[in-house]
Amino acid sequence: MKLEVNRHAxxxxxxxxxxGIRAWIKAHGAGGGRRLPSIRRLAATHHISRNAVIxxxxxxxxxxxxxxxxxxxxxxxxxxxxxxxxxxxNNALQEVTNGLWGLFNANEHALKLGCGWLPSDWREGDDLTxxxxxxxxxxxxxxxxxxxxxxxxxxxxxxQERLRPLxxxxxxxxxxxxxxGSHSLDLLVRMLLEPGDVVFVESPGxxxxxxxxxxxxxxxxxxxxxADGPDIERLEAMLVQHRPKLxxxxxxxxxxxxxxxxxxxxxxxxxxAEQYDFQIIEDDIYADFQHTPTTRLAAxxxxxxVFYLGSFSKSLSSSLRVGFxxxxxxxxxxxxxxKMLTSISASRFAEQVVxxxxxxxxxxxxxxxxxxxxxxxxxxxxxxLKGAGWEIYTEPAGGMFVWAKPPAATSPQxxxxxxxxxxxxxxxxxxxxxDHQATPWLRLNVAYMQDPRAKAFIDAASLKRPEGRxx
Amino acid sequence: MKLEVNRHAxxxxxxxxxxGIRAWIKAHGAGGGRRLPSIRRLAATHHISRNAVIxxxxxxxxxxxxxxxxxxxxxxxxxxxxxxxxxxxNNALQEVTNGLWGLFNANEHALKLGCGWLPSDWREGDDLTxxxxxxxxxxxxxxxxxxxxxxxxxxxxxxQERLRPLxxxxxxxxxxxxxxGSHSLDLLVRMLLEPGDVVFVESPGxxxxxxxxxxxxxxxxxxxxxADGPDIERLEAMLVQHRPKLxxxxxxxxxxxxxxxxxxxxxxxxxxAEQYDFQIIEDDIYADFQHTPTTRLAAxxxxxxVFYLGSFSKSLSSSLRVGFxxxxxxxxxxxxxxKMLTSISASRFAEQVVxxxxxxxxxxxxxxxxxxxxxxxxxxxxxxLKGAGWEIYTEPAGGMFVWAKPPAATSPQxxxxxxxxxxxxxxxxxxxxxDHQATPWLRLNVAYMQDPRAKAFIDAASLKRPEGRxx
Numbered sequence: 015m016k017l018e019v020n021r022h023a024x025x026x027x028x029x030x031x032x033x034g035i036r037a038w039i040k041a042h043g044a045g046g047g048r049r050l051p052s053i054r055r056l057a058a059t060h061h062i063s064r065n066a067v068i069x070x071x072x073x074x075x076x077x078x079x080x081x082x083x084x085x086x087x088x089x090x091x092x093x094x095x096x097x098x099x100x101x102x103x104n105n106a107l108q109e110v111t112n113g114l115w116g117l118f119n120a121n122e123h124a125l126k127l128g129c130g131w132l133p134s135d136w137r138e139g140d141d142l143t144x145x146x147x148x149x150x151x152x153x154x155x156x157x158x159x160x161x162x163x164x165x166x167x168x169x170x171x172x173x174q175e176r177l178r179p180l181x182x183x184x185x186x187x188x189x190x191x192x193x194x195g196s197h198s199l200d201l202l203v204r205m206l207l208e209p210g211d212v213v214f215v216e217s218p219g220x221x222x223x224x225x226x227x228x229x230x231x232x233x234x235x236x237x238x239x240x241a242d243g244p245d246i247e248r249l250e251a252m253l254v255q256h257r258p259k260l261x262x263x264x265x266x267x268x269x270x271x272x273x274x275x276x277x278x279x280x281x282x283x284x285x286x287a288e289q290y291d292f293q294i295i296e297d298d299i300y301a302d303f304q305h306t307p308t309t310r311l312a313a314x315x316x317x318x319x320v321f322y323l324g325s326f327s328k329s330l331s332s333s334l335r336v337g338f339x340x341x342x343x344x345x346x347x348x349x350x351x352x353k354m355l356t357s358i359s360a361s362r363f364a365e366q367v368v369x370x371x372x373x374x375x376x377x378x379x380x381x382x383x384x385x386x387x388x389x390x391x392x393x394x395x396x397x398x399l400k401g402a403g404w405e406i407y408t409e410p411a412g413g414m415f416v417w418a419k420p421p422a423a424t425s426p427q428x429x430x431x432x433x434x435x436x437x438x439x440x441x442x443x444x445x446x447x448x449d450h451q452a453t454p455w456l457r458l459n460v461a462y463m464q465d466p467r468a469k470a471f472i473d474a475a476s477l478k479r480p481e482g483r484x485x
Numbered sequence: 486m487k488l489e490v491n492r493h494a495x496x497x498x499x500x501x502x503x504x505g506i507r508a509w510i511k512a513h514g515a516g517g518g519r520r521l522p523s524i525r526r527l528a529a530t531h532h533i534s535r536n537a538v539i540x541x542x543x544x545x546x547x548x549x550x551x552x553x554x555x556x557x558x559x560x561x562x563x564x565x566x567x568x569x570x571x572x573x574x575n576n577a578l579q580e581v582t583n584g585l586w587g588l589f590n591a592n593e594h595a596l597k598l599g600c601g602w603l604p605s606d607w608r609e610g611d612d613l614t615x616x617x618x619x620x621x622x623x624x625x626x627x628x629x630x631x632x633x634x635x636x637x638x639x640x641x642x643x644x645q646e647r648l649r650p651l652x653x654x655x656x657x658x659x660x661x662x663x664x665x666g667s668h669s670l671d672l673l674v675r676m677l678l679e680p681g682d683v684v685f686v687e688s689p690g691x692x693x694x695x696x697x698x699x700x701x702x703x704x705x706x707x708x709x710x711x712a713d714g715p716d717i718e719r720l721e722a723m724l725v726q727h728r729p730k731l732x733x734x735x736x737x738x739x740x741x742x743x744x745x746x747x748x749x750x751x752x753x754x755x756x757x758a759e760q761y762d763f764q765i766i767e768d769d770i771y772a773d774f775q776h777t778p779t780t781r782l783a784a785x786x787x788x789x790x791v792f793y794l795g796s797f798s799k800s801l802s803s804s805l806r807v808g809f810x811x812x813x814x815x816x817x818x819x820x821x822x823x824k825m826l827t828s829i830s831a832s833r834f835a836e837q838v839v840x841x842x843x844x845x846x847x848x849x850x851x852x853x854x855x856x857x858x859x860x861x862x863x864x865x866x867x868x869x870l871k872g873a874g875w876e877i878y879t880e881p882a883g884g885m886f887v888w889a890k891p892p893a894a895t896s897p898q899x900x901x902x903x904x905x906x907x908x909x910x911x912x913x914x915x916x917x918x919x920d921h922q923a924t925p926w927l928r929l930n931v932a933y934m935q936d937p938r939a940k941a942f943i944d945a946a947s948l949k950r951p952e953g954r955x956x
Contacts, residue, residue, distance in 0.1 A: 356697060
């Protein structure tokens with residue numbers, strides 16, 4: 015058995031081996047019983063570590079294709095045939111999710127230059143640890159009980175206060191706590207949409223949402239995202255052609271371009287929403303990275319057509335899973351109902367920890383420091399990229415993301431090989447486009463650009479002739 | 486304005502007022518501008534607290550039907566007409582969820598005799614607090630980072646070990662961490678089912694599931710639950726008529742009857758699953774309340790057709806939101822994909838806290854003590870119920886639930902009035918039937934039966950002629 019192994023592919027060696035053996039079984043031995051090469055032999059033939067082979071075999075055993083006989087080796091399982099072709103749902107999902115979770119599975123030493131969260135060493139542990147210990151010490155309901163269906167009343171009141179400086183007047187009764195931004199999106203999609211409905215998204219935009227919409231059989235149409243928000247001219251033209259029920263917009267420090275909605279575009283979007291009768295999800299999960307508030311759709315609209323999404327995952331902790339929806343009043347109860355039916359409340363503990371940090375002022379101070387740090391890191395990143403000749407889509411006023419393109423005609427494949435060489439993990443650019451078009455643009459997270467590997471990768475990708483593949 | 490207020494209804498006074506004023510606005514003043522009675526006047530006219538009136542007005546203001554003019558009072562909002570009739574999705578959901586979340590919103594002094602979780606004062610805080618503080622102190626990733634897509638590898642290995650005594654051989658790779666039992670169900674329903682599919686449920690059975698299936702437009706068919714598991718004769722007859730894709734079974738300490746699946750019934754169910762080609766969800770979230778393991782479907786089947794669900798919400802903490810699915814191998818990745826698309830991983834913090842308690846042995850000791858306590862409380866409860874002449878559906882061998890019926894011909898309405906008199910909260914019996922048939926049967930949680938109000942309610946409901954309505 016000779017398998018193809020590419021040390022610089024996006025998938026791990028073990029995954030490649032697994033796929034190779036799976037294909038081999040399908041072609042040669044799906045009848046079962048056939049003996050497979052030993053760990054030692056596969057490792058030697060392919061010049062790879064034995065651990066990679068062990069991992070591949072473990073996956074195949076778990077998947078039911080291979081069985082292991084202790085002391086004897088690995089054999090094709092008797093019923094392997096039924097597993098080599100996966101069910102339809104898998105294939106559909108695979109198309110949506112292929113390669114999406116690499117960054118979540120990355121080893122701790124890889125530089126997650128393409129990821130959507132802050133590095134652990136940027137996070138400030140003391141206040142959070144203190145709040146966690148305080149809730150654990152003081153609140154029996156906090157550590158034991160389900161939260162209420164809407165989520166903590168106290169926390170919702172504090173969020174109401176936090177929305178005031180953004181000129182969003184939401185009553186606490188309009189705020190529903192969720193398990194983070196993606197959970198909020200899922201609840202809204204389930205409440206507002208039917209299979210076959212059309213949803214406008216920004217393109218480039220938040221790729222996880224595209225997958226979610228495909229899962230729900232929603233038709234996804236991408237509206238180009240410019241430096242000041244969605245492309246209004248294109249939006250108008252597209253509205254003549256399509257009748258979306260919903261438009262999803264990332265207003266501030268847009269993922270992936272880092273751009274921020276201007277008041278004029280916000281106003282125009284809302285006019286069009288009125289005229290063509292669609293609702294809007296304003297995803298504002300990067301709000302707390304912003305120094306001086308800019309115009310929010312939810313502020314102009316008064317939460318009539320706009321559902322406003324916030325989260326503490328980006329600023330405070332991704333582990334706690336706390337986000338919220340500020341909703342038009344008639345949709346509050348349906349959102350709560352769907353939330354309860356599908357997950358029975360969120361974590362009371364996590365809600366109380368966030369409440370503690372909002373109440374004692376730590377959260378305010380912590381986000382102030384984060385903003386300052388991000389601003390200075392953004393400046394450094396832009397200088398570095400410009401110095402290396404990269405094109406910058408728009409210069410973000412803050413946040414984590416810059417959307418940039420290397421100067422040389424580098425293929426996505428070449429970029430990924432270069433990244434692998436420096437143990438840098440990217441989010442492939444095509445994922446951010448609703449139609450998954452190939453692109454040389456990359457989302458870079460400036461919080462990771464202090465690491466010398468970032469500069470090495472950026473500089474290498476700037477060479478006119480990047481080195482060829484190593485295979 | 487004279488509204489009907491029933492002090493002994495299932496809904497709060499404030500909710501009744503809100504509904505009354507809503508109806509009044511719809512009938513009289515939806516044009517807007519009309520002044521509504523003052524808080525003082527409404528409270529005096531109806532002999533209710535001003536707080537109840539304030540709450541009702543707050544809800545109506547939040548809902549956009551009423552506006553408040555400081556210093557002047559409450560007025561019908563100008564656009565009230567558009568809010569008095571709620572959108573269709575609300576109505577459909579309301580049918581499913583009406584009155585479901587009362588127990589989650591109950592005030593802390595009410596006796597939650599009908600609820601599905603242990604009282605706070607049964608929970609043991611020290612070990613959990615210790616584990617929380619330890620994770621907070623030791624693990625920066627634990628407090629900050631997203632978990633991995635499958636969930637903690639270490640925790641999944643520990644769960645694999647815990648399944649061994651149940652004779653369930655699941656590889657850690659087959660285990661997917663979730664945000665609790667309901668979240669597990671939601672992921673499975675989304676992966677396995679299409680709108681219009683038929684699902685068999687147990688009747689009586691877990692009502693939240695019925696709502697979830699209706700939300701997903703699945704056709705729900707109830708199979709009677711007997712003392713030894715689903716009624717096999719009826720199941721066979723129903724299989725001739727329907728072609729379910731899935732059968733949901735609560736194997737141990739069934740909710741609500743407290744009964745446990747016997748090996749013979751388990752075997753027969755699996756035979757029928759083979760013959761009629763359906764999959765099975767074995768919901769075993771009460772597993773850790775069981776002293777001596779009994780037969781699991783997942784053990785007989787080897788996780789080929791059976792998805793096995795476990796949770797730490799019932800035994801350890803409902804606040805942390807940690808559960809898992811042990812899945813047939815081909816469905817593991819699709820489950821992970823749907824989980825990530827809809828919520829981006831579970832809480833790493835919560836996973837690490839559970840890991841700590843499993844590793845240091847506290848969880849084992851804590852559940853041993855819980856089992857002993859539940860056993861003795863079950864014996865007391867059965868004696869109390871039998872003493873009062875209640876009929877018991879089947880005597881549970883453990884767990885929290887007993888399914889019982891008062892001896893007198895008491896209507897559900899009368900039972901609810903009696904419960905209200907002693908500040909006892911019930912789960913209405915009809916919710917547990919797939920067709921919501923009226924029933925005098927009630928699910929009682931034995932862990933709450935130490936409280937004298939439980940005995941008072943049980944005795945009062947045993948009187949041949951319960952006192953008439955108080956209205």
